[in-house]
Amino acid sequence: MNVTRLITLLPAPVTNEYQEISMLESNCGTFIDANATNKVLFYDGTFEGKSFSVYESFKYKTKTVQIDFNDKSKKNICTDVDPDEYLDSDGYYIDLDNNTIKQIGDQLWGQSSDILDYAKRCYEYVAENYSYINGSWRTLAEILRAGGGECGDFSTLFVNLMRYKGIPARHNMGVWVNGGYHVWPDFYHEDYGWIPTDPTFKNSNPNGDYFGRYDGNLIILSQGMTQFSRAGINLWDKPLQSFYYWYWYNEGSGNITAEHKTSKDYQVNEIDNVEICERKTEPVYNLMGIRQKGLSRGINIVNGKKVLMK
Numbered sequence: 001m002n003v004t005r006l007i008t009l010l011p012a013p014v015t016n017e018y019q020e021i022s023m024l025e026s027n028c029g030t031f032i033d034a035n036a037t038n039k040v041l042f043y044d045g046t047f048e049g050k051s052f053s054v055y056e057s058f059k060y061k062t063k064t065v066q067i068d069f070n071d072k073s074k075k076n077i078c079t080d081v082d083p084d085e086y087l088d089s090d091g092y093y094i095d096l097d098n099n100t101i102k103q104i105g106d107q108l109w110g111q112s113s114d115i116l117d118y119a120k121r122c123y124e125y126v127a128e129n130y131s132y133i134n135g136s137w138r139t140l141a142e143i144l145r146a147g148g149g150e151c152g153d154f155s156t157l158f159v160n161l162m163r164y165k166g167i168p169a170r171h172n173m174g175v176w177v178n179g180g181y182h183v184w185p186d187f188y189h190e191d192y193g194w195i196p197t198d199p200t201f202k203n204s205n206p207n208g209d210y211f212g213r214y215d216g217n218l219i220i221l222s223q224g225m226t227q228f229s230r231a232g233i234n235l236w237d238k239p240l241q242s243f244y245y246w247y248w249y250n251e252g253s254g255n256i257t258a259e260h261k262t263s264k265d266y267q268v269n270e271i272d273n274v275e276i277c278e279r280k281t282e283p284v285y286n287l288m289g290i291r292q293k294g295l296s297r298g299i300n301i302v303n304g305k306k307v308l309m310k
Contacts, residue, residue, distance in 0.1 A: 001252035003046055007233055008054045008245045008258075011173075011221035012039040017078040017186075017194050018172070018220055020061040027055055035227040036085050040240070044231050060219055067192050067212035069116065075193035083168035083188035086224055090237040093156055093225065095140045096164050105164040115167060119187055119195070120211055122161040126154055127202035136181075137239055151200040152183040152239060158199050162187045171225070172196075173241040174218035179262035181241060182218055219262075 008029070013021045016037055024031065029043030043054045065076055089096040108125060112118035131148035138146065140160060143153045155171045162169035168188035175181055184198040198210035225237035233246065242260040284292045 001249050001254040001256065003247055003249045003256070005248040006043070006046055006052070006245065007231065007247070008041075008043045008243060009228065009233070009235070009240070010041040010043075010054060010056065010243045010260075011226070011240045012041050012056055013058060013060065013219055013221055014039050015078065016220060016223060017076050018063050018065060018196070018214055018216065018218075020063070022059045024056065024058040026057075027053070029054055032228075032230070034240075036081050037079050037223045038226050038240070040226070040228060042228075042230060062216035062218070063214075064216040065196055065212075065214040067195050069192070069212065072191045075191075076195065077193040086168040086170040086188070087163055087166065089163070090225065092139050092237065093239070094160055094163060094237075096160065098140060098144070098160070100144050101140070101160045101164050105161050108161070109165055115165075115189060118165065119162065119167070119189075119197070122158055123197045123199050123202065123211055126157045126161070126199040127206070130154065130157065130203070132200070132203055150183075151181075152241075154200045154203065155183045155185040158185045158197065159187075170223050171239065172218075172220050173222045173239060174220040175241075175262050176218060177262070183239075183241070184214075 010029075012024060012031055013019065014037060015021045026041050028045070029041050032040055032042050034040045041054065041056050067076065068074070088094065091097075095101065104125065105122075108121045109118055112121055130143075130153075132150065133146055133148045133153075134150060136150050136152055138149050138153050138156075140156055143149045143156060148154075149156075152171065152173070159169040159171060162185075169185055170187075171183050171185055173181075173183050182200075184196065184200065186194045186196045188194055192212075195212050196214040197212070198214075201208060201210045222240045226235055226240035227237060228235040228240075235244070238244075243258065245258050247256055284295055
């Protein structure tokens with residue numbers, strides 16, 4: 001197949017409330033501010049041969065967040081984005097006219113003492129009343145018909161319930177260091193800034209507490225839905241978590257397929273030796289960036305450093 005034009009759109013991470021990004025580079029294309037807090041790598045060209053790669057590289061430092069609801073002196077705010085940017089409805093993923101959302105929202109609002117209480121009731125309601133079902137990025141109507149969905153769908157339910165009552169809320173779309181995907185929502189409160197929640201984790205572990213807490217083990221690629229318009233390519237309120245691509249050709253036949261890969265390298269500069277009996281209270285991750293229950297023999301990641309357990 002003789003490809004005459006290829007366009008790719010790849011989300012690019014930015015510094016925000018949950019991470020610091022530096023040295024963002026690419027092998028081709030242009031980084032463009034898409035909307036609000038989102039950036040994309042845009043490539044418009046062609047290629048020869050059987051394969052072609054568009055990639056970005058960066059250094060990142062994730063932040064852990066634990067909201068202290070007894071202390072209003074520290075707000076979880078980094079960007080200058082107006083929270084009211086995250087109040088709209090698109091009628092597709094966010095549909096504030098949906099009767100089910102209205103019914104649930106009014107019921108929970110009537111039981112709540114304030115915005116925080118309402119938000120926590122929404123987070124618990126979504127976790128308790130919907131099932132985890134494989135298959136990604138359903139519309140709100142599809143989620144409600146199915147009775148659940150994956151992490152992006154749980155986030156969609158929570159965001160709808162928050163925005164229905166005029167509370168800014170958004171999806172945080174990211175990747176684990178090992179290349180897996182995850183989505184979780186946060187909402188904005190005047191006293192505390194952006195408050196993270198995770199109804200998906202709550203669904204899988206009902207005894208866990210994931211309200212006002214983020215462990216910092218993801219690279220966030222997009223916040224909220226992405227809008228983009230350039231070179232005849234238009235995206236309106238799309239969940240840009242991996243990539244989109246388009247191509248044109250003038251002769252030949254065949255198929256073009258693409259895949260999104262995340263590097264598995266988790267590089268830290270130093271290795272600390274610890275004794276097996278030493279007590280560690282910080283979160284522990286393996287080299288894939290996945291949180292562990294505790295230190296194990298071999299190399300662990302503790303507080304951003306490699307720790308060798310003999």
